[in-house]
Structures are given as structure tokens and as C-alpha cells.
Amino acid sequence: MKMRITLVLISLVLSILIGVSLSNRNGESNGKQAGKQRPLIGLSMDTNKEVRWITDRDIFIGRCKELGANVLVQSANSDDARQIQDVQALISRKVDALVIIPHNGAAMAKAVKMAHEAGIPVLAYDRLITDCNLDLYITFDNVRVGELQAKYLVEHLPQPGKGKIVRIYGAKTDNNAFLLKEGQDKILRPYLERGDITVIHEDWADNWNPEIAKKITNAAITRHGTNFDGILVSNDGTAGGAIQALKEEGVAGRVLVTGQDADLVACQRIAAGNQSMTIYKPIRNLATRAAELAVKLAAGKPIIARNAVNNKQIDVPTILLEVVTVTRDNLVKTVIADGFHSYDDVYRNIPEKERSPRP
Numbered sequence: 001m002k003m004r005i006t007l008v009l010i011s012l013v014l015s016i017l018i019g020v021s022l023s024n025r026n027g028e029s030n031g032k033q034a035g036k037q038r039p040l041i042g043l044s045m046d047t048n049k050e051v052r053w054i055t056d057r058d059i060f061i062g063r064c065k066e067l068g069a070n071v072l073v074q075s076a077n078s079d080d081a082r083q084i085q086d087v088q089a090l091i092s093r094k095v096d097a098l099v100i101i102p103h104n105g106a107a108m109a110k111a112v113k114m115a116h117e118a119g120i121p122v123l124a125y126d127r128l129i130t131d132c133n134l135d136l137y138i139t140f141d142n143v144r145v146g147e148l149q150a151k152y153l154v155e156h157l158p159q160p161g162k163g164k165i166v167r168i169y170g171a172k173t174d175n176n177a178f179l180l181k182e183g184q185d186k187i188l189r190p191y192l193e194r195g196d197i198t199v200i201h202e203d204w205a206d207n208w209n210p211e212i213a214k215k216i217t218n219a220a221i222t223r224h225g226t227n228f229d230g231i232l233v234s235n236d237g238t239a240g241g242a243i244q245a246l247k248e249e250g251v252a253g254r255v256l257v258t259g260q261d262a263d264l265v266a267c268q269r270i271a272a273g274n275q276s277m278t279i280y281k282p283i284r285n286l287a288t289r290a291a292e293l294a295v296k297l298a299a300g301k302p303i304i305a306r307n308a309v310n311n312k313q314i315d316v317p318t319i320l321l322e323v324v325t326v327t328r329d330n331l332v333k334t335v336i337a338d339g340f341h342s343y344d345d346v347y348r349n350i351p352e353k354e355r356s357p358r359p
């Protein structure tokens with residue numbers, strides 16, 4: 001199904017937003033769906049080895065079911081060739097819409113092309129698919145995540161705005177890793193230019209692998225000792241690897257470490273003081289909205305997106321969701337109040353008298 005994308009300018013009280021309306025070429029519903037009882041959605045995942053993505057998957061499936069749709073799920077184990085095969089399999093099962101969480105945003109352009117040839121619209125979930133005619137994209141504001149991580153680090157250095165840091169970026173195959181870096185760079189730039197903050201070591205963690213993050217931290221320590229103030233880490237999984245290396249040197253808790261995802265183990269580390277912050281991205285919003293969009297796409301119904309993100313080929317209609325900084329001080333008011341994690345789980349390893357009051 002080729003989608004007609006109409007850019008409509010909608011002016012709101014203070015700002016002008018780009019409204020993107022997607023509709024089927026002839027304004028008809030998806031032909032394949034006619035006569036079918038329930039729409040069929042295909043979900044192609046990079047991995048189901050990280051807690052984060054299991055949460056996404058389960059909420060997504062639950063909401064699709066509530067909306068009367070069935071979901072077929074494939075997970076590629078971080079392998080591009082396998083993810084292409086997964087998409088092929090979903091296409092041959094005649095899904096009405098495809099939702100892809102790409103391992104490699106560039107490699108999945110081929111999957112989008114194949115889906116379009118079969119008349120199936122594609123929604124990129126959380127991670128952008130570049131160099132293709134992608135129909136729709138839903139994500140958190142990743143540049144903002146990077147800004148919040150760097151801002152926290154800068155403000156909480158022993159001497160605020162001054163110090164030595166290590167930087168651990170995400171997977172080079174993931175466009176988000178670059179957006180996070182972009183946000184971080186924006187905040188750090190003036191401090192780096194003045195020489196107030198120095199990056200003593202930096203590297204990319206392939207596949208967002210915690211083991212690689214640990215090795216990067218070990219390498220920083222081997223070269224420079226433990227005389228640095230913080231590690232600007234892009235997500236909680238890799239923060240876990242970095243913290244493990246710091247623990248082995250006896251400096252966990254002293255060296256600031258950032259993260260993202262509000263994984264339970266990261267929230268427990270924050271409660272214990274080993275990780276300084278994380279970014280809570282309300283996955284329920286993302287997965288729920290994505291399910292609603294996928295079901296609409298499957299039915300060829302119009303969709304309004306207020307943002308657009310360039311994927312090197314087109315401006316992809318995009319839905320951007322807000323994020324929240326989580327620290328030891330607001331664990332209760334954020335992830336716990338939202339029911340993302342329970343109070344008992346977050347404070348499981350903390351003696352009663354050292355816990356924040358139960359809500």
C-alpha cells in the first residue's frame with residue numbers, strides 16, 4: 001500500500017506544528033483487510049534479551065488485542081540478516097501493518113521496501129529506519145534524553161561544571177545512539193570549549209552490550225586510573241557494565257554514572273547510590289500509542305502526526321513522546337507512582353530505615 005502523505009500546517013496558540021496526515025492512496029481501507037475478521041499486525045523486534053523490549057512487546061500485544069487485532073512477533077537476536085528474514089516471514093503471513101524495532105536502522109530500509117511492495121505500511125518503533133519511504137515513526141525525544149543525561153552530569157560533578165569524564169555511547173547501528181550523543185554534545189560543548197570539562201576516554205558499545213561498556217570503563221581506568229568524576233553512559237544496560245568495572249575498583253558510588261530506561265536493576269542501583277540517574281521513558285505510552293497507530297495503519301485510517309524527522313530520504317511523520325529524569329530523590333514520585341516498578345522491588349536491597357517513605 002503506497003501511502004499518500006500530506007503535510008498540513010496546523011497553527012496552535014503559540015507554535016506552528018507540522019501535522020502529517022497519512023491516508024490510503026484512494027482513501028479506502030486496506031484492501032487485504034476487507035473480509036478479514038481481525039487485523040493482523042506484524043512486530044519485528046531487534047532483540048527480546050533486554051527487559052526494556054519485553055515490556056514494550058507485552059504492552060503492545062495487550063493493546064492490539066484490546067483493539068481487536070492479532071499480533072505476530074519475531075525477534076532477530078541483534079542480527080540484520082535474521083531481521084530481514086523475520087520481516088519476509090511476516091509479509092508472507094499477510095500482515096496488514098508492520099511495526100519494526102530495527103537492530104540496524106539503515107539495514108532495515110530493505111525491509112520497508114519489501115513491505116511496500118506487498119502493500120503493507122510500516123511503523124518504525126523507537127528507532128528510526130533511514131534511507132527509505134517509511135510511513136510513520138513513533139519515539140521518545142532522544143536528543144532531549146541526551147541533553148538531560150549530560151545536564152545532570154554537569155550539574156552534579158563534585159565541582160559543578162568542572163571535571164574529568166568518560167563517555168560511553170550506544171550501538172553505532174542504532175540511530176538513537178547518535179541522537180543521544182547529539183543532545184549530550186549540545187550541553188557539554190561550552191564546558192569542553194572552556195576546558196572546564198575534559199573527556200579522558202570515550203568509545204561506542206556495540207549492540208549496547210554491557211560487557212563492552214565494562215571493557216571501555218576498564219580501559220579508561222587502565223590508562224588514567226580512577227581519578228575521574230563521572231561516566232556519561234547512554235542507557236541502563238551499559239551503565240550496569242560500567243558500574244561493575246567501578247565496583248571492582250572500589251569506586252562505585254563515588255563516580256557519577258548516567259543511564260536511560262529506568263530498568264528495575266538501574267532503579268535499584270539508584271536507590272543504593274551506585275547509579276546517579278536514569279531517564280524514565282513511559283513505555284506504556286509508547287507501546288499503547290504504537291498499537292493504536294498500527295491498528296489504524298492496518299485499516300488504512302488517517303493518522304495525524306505533529307512532528308517530522310528526516311531519515312535521509314523523506315521527512316517521516318513522527319510522534320514524539322516526553323521523558324522524565326529519575327534520581328534517588330524522585331524514584332517514588334516517578335517510576336513507582338506510575339506503577340512502572342513497585343516500591344518493594346525498587347527498595348528490595350535497601351534497609352527499611354534508609355528507604356524513601358512508602359507512598
Ligand code: BGC
Nearest residue numbers: 050126127174176208235261
Ligand atoms: C533505546 C534505548 C535502549 C537501547 C538498547 C535504544 O534505541 O532507545 O531505550 O536502551 O536502544 O536497547
